[in-house]
Amino acid sequence: MPELPEVETIARGLHKRVAGDCIEDIWLSGKSPTFKSKPAEIAAILPGTCIRAVRRMGKHIVFDLESAGRKKKPQGIAKAKSRKAPALVAGPQWIVHLGMTGRMVVSDPSEESVKHTHAVLGLASGRELRFIDPRRFGRLSVVSAGNFEAGGVEPLEVNRERFVELFRGRKTPIKSALLNQKLLRGVGNIYADESLFRAGIRPRRRASTLSREQLERLYVSVQEVLKEAIALGGSSVSDYVDADGEEGFFQLKHRVYGREGERCLSCKTPIKRVVFIGRSSHYCPNCQK
């Protein structure tokens, strides 16, 4: 389901709703392979913690936790360090990957839980935080503070030079590289196709055959597409909804994804769909070289 813009939207929504709340109890379905950490470990760590922040790293949702009733440590020690030192992370982190069909909702306990609910956290405010995932490609795990490795660089934080260097000289098709989370984290099938269209590059072009100018254009395209999508709350292609149950609207702005056979918006050539690396790729055979 979710790529960077959807996960960003969900994480912001969750932060607004549950930051500051505390986890009192937990229920887990135990169904594999939902749990990357053992369910018993998750059940042992989460209750008794408070949610300091909810944020996104790549396609992961990160819950920064701290032990309930314990104040943040004084930060005097950090003073001597450089201004660039990262904020101290007090407690464990709960990491949620939504896979293809994962959803997180804040519910009243009186609401019946839907099929494929795999985790329910009881919050001190009386509400419940629920994780629902029909296909079970999502993953839940806990890590100790600062131990989480999300992969490559953030597309919206990387500078142009680093971006170009990530791809320059690689023999792999540029779309494979864009989807490789160890290089760039957060871009998935929709936004790879949309970015490549805007940059005028075919998905199968080998990265090594792209000029610096083309890579710079791709850099701009990726950032524009992601920013526009976040502004519209993501793309709701089939069942994606954010933490408030609201659909996104970026699917209305797709120029190639899901538009096979329809006319290209800039040249009227029918959009093509080809399958490679096991996924659909959509492109305009005229505009993209």
Place this chain on the structure above:
DNA sequence: AATGAAACCTGACAGC
């Protein structure tokens, strides 16, 4: 090293 297919799962939808 690097491509690519298969596997992990369920549900929706099209066609017969």
Place this chain on the structure above:
DNA sequence: TGCTGTCAGGTTTCAT
């Protein structure tokens, strides 16, 4: 009504 086949926003693992 029901069967079969295809497709789906992701990632990992195994074979070539």
